[in-house]
Amino acid sequence: MRFRPRPVVLATLSSLVLTAAATSGAVAGLAPDQPAAAPLAAAPAATDTDGDSLPDAWETNGYDANGDGVVDVDLPALGASPTKKDLFVEMDYMSGRLATTAAFDRIVQTFANAPVSNPDGSKGIRIHLDGGPAAGAAYNLGGGNQVPYDSNLQPAEAQTDAIKKANFAPARKAIFHYMLWADDYDNTCSSGNAFAIPNDTFIVTMGPKCNWTVTENRNVGTFIHELGHDLGLTHGGTDHANYKPNYLSVMNYFFQFDGVPRTSGSNWFSYSSFAPPALNETSLRESVGLNTATASTWKTKWKCPNGSTRTSGAANAGIDWNCDGDTVDTTSTSINGDTSKTTLSAQNNWANIKFGGGDVGGGSSQSKTSTPAHELKEMTQQEYDNLKTTTR
Template sequence: MKKLLLLATSAVLINGCIYGTVKDANTGSGVYQAKVSVVKGSCSGNGCGFPESTDSSGFYVFDAYGDRNGSANTKFVTPASAEEAVTFLVSKPGYQSRTFYHKPDYEKITYDGKTYYVSDAPVVYLCPYGSPDSDGDTICDSAESRYGTDPYDSDTDGDRLSDAAEIFGYDGVDIRYYGADPLRKTLLIEADYYQAFKPDQAALDQVIQAFADAPVSNPDGSTGITLAIDLDDRISASDEDSNLSPVWTDFDVLKNKYFESRRSKLFHYALFVDQYNGGTSSGISRGIPAHDFVVSLGQWPTPGGTVQQQAGTLMHEFGHNLGLMHGGNENANRKLNYLSIMSYDYQMPGLTVDGNSGVVDYSRLKVNAISGNISEFSAMSGYGGTTESDLADYSVRRHGNWLTGTASSNLDVNNNGILQTSVYVGHFNASQNDWDNINFAGGGSGGTIGDGHLGASSMMMFSLKSQGTPEYMVEPCMTPEDM
């Protein structure tokens, strides 16, 4: 960063420079006079006709100011037309070349009264010719040790995005820009929308935070999942279809126009629309698990839904994309012992946890089966690490009504104001911890998540998993009458 402060501000240029370092994968030291070329990008300035060379520390900069490389060699680089990232190539005799994709994310830096705009490209560890690559992900073993990734697993964090894609991007897409990290699980959604049904940012933030708070462990020692929602295109008025019918036929007309195919192995695709198949369903997933889903709250009392309804429906439909059914691991809706946004009981109002209402979350609990009758005094019980203390944090909703008591005790399941030792509630199978059962691969006819740098072992493991239930078997999700 200190080297960047040699650059002076310019009143003419609004954006700034792209910089990075190139190092030897074996030694970790800077590679001198490696060439960093713009393979695909838009360049303006006086010095666009040649690549940058690294200095003795491996540092290079595409200088938009003209102060470091000289005014005759300025380069202002941006993605080319119809591209979302600049394509760079790093090369040096004796080393394997490396392509990477970089979408500039400029940071404003003020130093000594001057302003700089800089964007940090990924560190590139060049692999000498002949370097072994045990997992076949295009990153040699010695470079993997530098990045902290597993040289024997092309997807160190298990999110179906290869280590190479999370560091260098894939097929013209820089997912590092969206927060992808090979040591922390990442999920990506592109969301397009009709003008009247643009989701509220507060709803998106609520779901993003729910994933960040997820009880899921990562190789870097953190917990949670990075969910990036790219609220991308507003569907033009001339393309808006007020009723997607048949839903997936009409959906594909819009998807084919607005969703770039280069993203198909990286991003799930969502449309926020009016309605589908002439009904009032809140949404639908293209399978379980799946790649695509619809949020369709246009015919609800608040057209487009309240912030809470948007958040609940987004997380619910995306949950289907991730392999979750209305009963977690089964299509058994409104299970009394299943405390998840996937149940109609909680999709719209959210869960109430530790007195906080409106919580959007998948099940964190493993709850034992209920065989007919229940004691309202002792309520439910957990297994596999779920304790009475965990259950005591949760309020329970049944038949559209919040019950007094908690999932752990004093639960008035028939809502008659009297606690009883035995009340018939029906038979419910044991409920799962949803977060333990997330399917990162998607599936179904909309496509699967998983880029071409995943090694053979990762692809083999995926082939053993379900490709998703056919789209015609997926139930439409809830209507206003179901609340």
């Protein structure tokens, strides 16, 4: 672990640390001369102008984790601003698993392009990725380590937490999300896991154990997908139902690896930026498609009654929901492949981002939640292969 505190002394600490230990240098249960572990600041009372769960005082002066007058995380030096939303992610990795600099560039650009307003008048979120020297100069922020290879993290959450504890500076917990580029976990051949929604930790696991063919698109899409869970986003937007044709987001399994198709021929590796109307599977009007002009530059995918997957043209135009060769019906069919016929609602992801999951922000905003394991089960190699072979 290469991250070291920066010896910057603060003039005032009262807005950063809210415990008595911050001013007395003692922690309950320890003798006065016994060294105390650096506590996380709990629910800072400071102003957070940009709403990113990092208080203005931290982004202006730096973060002093234990109130000793020395900055432990120099946020201004790392590029943070109190008037522009910032996200920090430390990336540890197993041998051969770290994504490319080109992939990191794309992730950064995705967040920079986010339709999110800032107090400084700009749009977008500034995401700071730290993979250490191996990630290249632009992505070396003093952390990021290669960790011992383990082809099967089991149990996944406990093993990930153990690796995090051994390689992640405690003072960073209030600032950085933590992620691990790994191989496999719990013998699932799953693409990743975030363990809770929202959260401060996630893994991307498309390693050789399960013979994944890892592409830049898959790394970018899966990183953004798992970080999305950390930020409070789900597979179904408003719920956990997957494969919704009206949910145009990498959070949707349809689009995690290949992006959301555009009529221009490009693909969108990002969160949804608008929410089309709900689709009632008991009464689907084929002639109107997703029933909004906003979908005119998008394509979508849906499931046919026989289990195959289709790709539409412009999603505001006719869509053959029942796959009978025309787009004139009002039909009743399950278009997300779960056999039940329900109302499928969508979400504008970018308008529903939750900053401050888990320890990020000192626990001041969104804490970890207990999320049922089946709702965080991620796409496997076999599921993706089946999706590809049944798509036309």
